[in-house]
Amino acid sequence: MKLRAQSLLNTTATISREYSLSEHIVLYSGDCIDLLKSIPDDSIQLIVTSPPYNIGKEYEKKLDLAVYLQEQAQVIAECARVLSPRGSICWQVGNYVQKGAIVPLDAVLYPVFSNLSLKMRNRIIWHFEHGLHCSRRFSGRYETIVWYTKTDDYVFNLDPVRTPQKYPGKKHFKGPNAGQYSCNPLGKNPGDLWVIPNVKSNHVEKTEHPCQFPVELIERLVLSLTNEGDWVLDPFLGTGTTSIAAIRHGRRGAGAEIVQKYLDIARERIHQELDGTLRTRPMGRPVYDPVEARSKLTFAPWKEDPKQTALFERSPECTEAEDEDC
Numbered sequence: 171m172k173l174r175a176q177s178l179l180n181t182t183a184t185i186s187r188e189y190s191l192s193e194h195i196v197l198y199s200g201d202c203i204d205l206l207k208s209i210p211d212d213s214i215q216l217i218v219t220s221p222p223y224n225i226g227k228e229y230e231k232k233l234d235l236a237v238y239l240q241e242q243a244q245v246i247a248e249c250a251r252v253l254s255p256r257g258s259i260c261w262q263v264g265n266y267v268q269k270g271a272i273v274p275l276d277a278v279l280y281p282v283f284s285n286l287s288l289k290m291r292n293r294i295i296w297h298f299e300h301g302l303h304c305s306r307r308f309s310g311r312y313e314t315i316v317w318y319t320k321t322d323d324y325v326f327n328l329d330p331v332r333t334p335q336k337y338p339g340k341k342h343f344k345g346p347n348a349g350q351y352s353c354n355p356l357g358k359n360p361g362d363l364w365v366i367p368n369v370k371s372n373h374v375e376k377t378e379h380p381c382q383f384p385v386e387l388i389e390r391l392v393l394s395l396t397n398e399g400d401w402v403l404d405p406f407l408g409t410g411t412t413s414i415a416a417i418r419h420g421r422r423g424a425g426a427e428i429v430q431k432y433l434d435i436a437r438e439r440i441h442q443e444l445d446g447t448l449r450t451r452p453m454g455r456p457v458y459d460p461v462e463a464r465s466k467l468t469f470a471p472w473k474e475d476p477k478q479t480a481l482f483e484r485s486p487e488c489t490e491a492e493d494e495d496c
């Protein structure tokens with residue numbers, strides 16, 4: 171797949187600063203609204219992004235929720251305009267937090283998408299194990315990807331993203347197919363609960379950006395919701411992960427980023443992807459289990475407290491400082 175992607179791109183592997191249908195990779199320095207305005211109607215097959223959550227990260231100003239939603243609505247309306255009739259929008263979000271109370275952003279954005287007549291196909295739960303430790307509520311260990319389409323005739327390629335069956339040797343035990351294997355030999359539908367490690371300090375893809383997508387998360391969306399040569403757009407590109415996943419699979423990638431240092435990282439990572447040197451966690455690799463791997467750190471030092479010992483035998487934790495947003 172990767173070789174094919176490179177052969178599609180290597181004659182034209184320049185990174186353009188402006189969008190044009192004939193380009194392959196576009197890195198726009200500036201506000202996504204300006205990039206979107208330069209893209210013709212109905213031309214992008216997949217829009218996948220993780221917008222600012224309005225929680226005061228270094229790249230955003232914390233706004234009143236109504237103002238934030240208005241800004242998001244403007245971007246989403248432009249995305250709907252440029253989306254191809256068979257295309258998809260995947261909006262990856264978590265919670266907005268105000269004085270310790272959480273507001274799930276996919277819930278408050280739902281009316282924005284439905285007012286544009288977009289149809290929700292899945293609300294994917296992305297579960298990960300590392301993050302902030304909360305003291306006044308349970309620590310957040312999932313975010314969502316809400317997937318919308320423009321029409322009922324949308325691209326959905328399941329075979330390239332199937333995952334291993336739980337019981338591949340299982341057979342029909344009665345009926346006309348008795349004795350034959352009952353599962354699809356290509357694997358099973360991955361479902362709508364995706365367990366994929368998030369990009370924290372030990373992750374091979376970690377840059378200085380505080381909230382990167384893991385490449386494998388976006389690869390699954392690119393493979394299932396687009397075909398080779400299609401455009402994939404990320405209006406809030408960050409470190410370029412969406413474009414990397416697109417390029418890897420022979421698609422075209424466009425994105426906007428307002429912070430110059432993230433744009434520089436995106437450019438560098440895209441170059442590394444093109445020359446085959448970008449290190450990423452492979453799609454489909456099982457999540458590391460420190461207990462199964464018999465990591466020394468899973469043996470609790472305080473043997474005298476059986477309650478604690480039991481906890482540590484099954485749940486080794488990463489340590490990260492508490493955050494005021496928790």
Ligand SMILES: C[S@@+](CC[C@H](N)C(=O)[O-])C[C@H]1O[C@@H](n2cnc3c(N)ncnc32)[C@H](O)[C@@H]1O
Pocket residue numbers: 200201202203219220221222223229230379381382383384405406407408409410411412426427428429432
């Ligand atoms: C949640 S991060 C996305 C990270 C990205 N998914 C990745 O893998 O690196 C959101 C990004 O949007 C950028 N951003 C915020 N407002 C923007 C705007 N109006 N136009 C373009 N980029 C914007 C921020 O600087 C930040 O890097």
